[in-house]
Amino acid sequence: MNDDIGRSAILRRRFIEQVWLLLGREPKKPVEITARAQEVHELKRMTNKQDLQAMKAHVRAHARKSTRWRNRRWATLIAVNLLFVVSYHFDIQLLEGALTASRFAGFHLIDINSALQVMLAHKHIITNLLIGTGTVLVLWLMLGGRTFCSWVCPYHLVAEWAEKLHLWLAAKRLVTDQPIDRRMRTISWVAFAVLAAATGYTVFEAISPTGILSRALIYGAGLALLWVLALLVFEVFFVRRAWCRYACPIGLTYGAVGIFSPLRIKYSLESCFHEAECRKVCLVPHVLATVIKGRAVDTEVAIGPDCTRCGLCVDACPTGSLKFDIKGLSKLL
Ligand code: SF4
Ligand code: SF4
Structure with a gap:
């Protein structure tokens, strides 16, 4: 219960931060991160460097370049x-x-x-x-x-x-x-x-x-x-x-x-290798600051309103960690 209250407050603060980003502020390292996301960040930090490289190489070898x-x-x-x-x-x-x-x-x-x-x-x-x-x-x-x-x-x-x-x-x-x-x-x-x-x-x-x-x-x-x-x-x-x-x-x-729009891009922390292929193709890479290692405030993060929903990051991500999403709908499916 307390965890949920803390998570809501963190997501609310992130939402406000995204509105500032729209107006031109540069993204900052988040001060608070949900307990679930902290666990994932910690697991990634603990993963052996060689294992990580091997996983990245595997994903890269099997990823198909998409322009869908x-x-x-x-x-x-x-x-x-x-x-x-x-x-x-x-x-x-x-x-x-x-x-x-x-x-x-x-x-x-x-x-x-x-x-x-x-x-x-x-x-x-x-x-x-x-x-x-x-x-x-x-x-x-x-x-x-x-x-x-x-x-x-x-x-x-x-x-x-x-x-x-x-x-x-x-x-x-x-x-x-x-x-x-x-x-x-x-x-x-x-x-x-x-x-x-x-x-x-x-x-x-x-x-x-x-x-x-x-x-x-x-x-x-x-x-x-x-x-x-x-x-x-x-x-x-x-x-x-x-x-x-x-x-x-x-x-x-x-x-x-777009601040109030239900259609957005959603980021999943767990499957991300932080290679930043998405940031290279994005018109507004500040909205993707969340993909930088250690930055995601939750295990799933909605990308901010300056995003044009162009889908280039969805095409570019080799692990499928960025997807189109309709707010609330994914919970119903
Ligand atoms: S959908 Fe386009 S604008 Fe939005 S984050 Fe992805 S690449 Fe950037
Ligand atoms: S309206 Fe057209 S010209 Fe203006 S920011 Fe959007 S894409 Fe660019």
């Missing part, structure tokens, strides 16, 4: 964006508009961040916007918040391809990643909100690569694509995934929605 989740995600992202294009060009009226504001089978869908910017610029609450935002809020609340980023946003896909080029050049020591303070994204969120309120214009909408690419796909290319290209060049040569990691306010807004 990546393929599903890319297919979904392309299909959603193509649906906009097809609906517009063939006048099907199934999915009208662009990613920032659309109508799907009669339901208004308005991007939460765009709606916020518009209302700040106009300085009053617009009822139609609120209704459209409500639909989107429920949708992304169910589906995971930043799931929007990796499963829908067209910039995510092109930035993922640019990242491959960056990593290839980095392996040849031709470029190095220059990380930026992650608090920059929170500052950027506040700055664009203040700009909208002060100027009466939705400044962010004009430079958001998400909106620019979505509109370009549907209505045709424009000069704004040069800005998207400049961003990608910057990411290839200077800062890995700069826009999505350190600047995009949409990521932070949907991250906040």
Whole structure:
């Protein structure tokens, strides 16, 4: 009973810590760990180094490189964006508009961040916007918040391809990643909100690569694509995934929605060998700090709301220690 109370308090503190991480704080070593997790950490510490190496080698030899989740995600992202294009060009009226504001089978869908910017610029609450935002809020609340980023946003896909080029050049020591303070994204969120309120214009909408690419796909290319290209060049040569990691306010807004989402990635401490393959592929490796040896606060840990539910870590983990999970459902099955 006391153990359960202690465990709940530890998990509550971890939850709050994850919200701070979303805002830009760096992950810290946990002060408290549940009794169950302490046992597992201790067992791992006691395991003979040679035995551990042998186990790791065995797992590596039998692990198959998977791209299952990546393929599903890319297919979904392309299909959603193509649906906009097809609906517009063939006048099907199934999915009208662009990613920032659309109508799907009669339901208004308005991007939460765009709606916020518009209302700040106009300085009053617009009822139609609120209704459209409500639909989107429920949708992304169910589906995971930043799931929007990796499963829908067209910039995510092109930035993922640019990242491959960056990593290839980095392996040849031709470029190095220059990380930026992650608090920059929170500052950027506040700055664009203040700009909208002060100027009466939705400044962010004009430079958001998400909106620019979505509109370009549907209505045709424009000069704004040069800005998207400049961003990608910057990411290839200077800062890995700069826009999505350190600047995009949409990521932070949907991250906040993801705090309450039942769909998340779950980490199992017992089967993990702490090789950190997952952290190498993750857009937001701070959410995976829990996989570092000795860091997990419980034997099963939910990954925080900044996670985009992209599934790359699920594909990369050779021991299957990271999995998609729906809160509460695994207990029922
Ligand atoms: S952070 Fe912004 S640009 Fe990046 S994937 Fe999310 S919405 Fe798209
Ligand atoms: S934790 Fe996994 S699912 Fe989440 S963003 Fe990182 S790689 Fe993707």
